[in-house]
Amino acid sequence: MDTEVPDNQKLIGPPPLMPWQAFAEWIGMGHEPVVVRTWLERDYLPSRKVGKRLMVNVALLTQQLCDED
Structure with missing residues (x-):
């Protein structure tokens, strides 16, 4: 039996x-x-600037996609 540790992510x-x-x-x-x-x-795609970095707002994107259904 394989006891591979699952990836938390x-x-x-x-x-x-x-x-x-x-x-x-x-x-x-x-x-x-x-x-x-x-x-x-x-x-x-929804985004947010964090410092110098442009981030995709995955939480908002997920919500928008769920609301479309």
């Missing part, structure tokens, strides 16, 4: 904010990160 879900580059990797767009950056610039 997989158990609790995505973080509320995620750097846009990491978000691009997470959704499978790591080979074209400029696409995700353009989505942010056009306000297709």
Whole structure:
């Protein structure tokens, strides 16, 4: 029997904010990160500036997607 320790991040879900580059990797767009950056610039994705960093607001995006259904 395999007793692999589960990844805590997989158990609790995505973080509320995620750097846009990491978000691009997470959704499978790591080979074209400029696409995700353009989505942010056009306000297709909710974002928040934290210091110098532009973060994708994953919590708000999740809520918006749930509200659409």
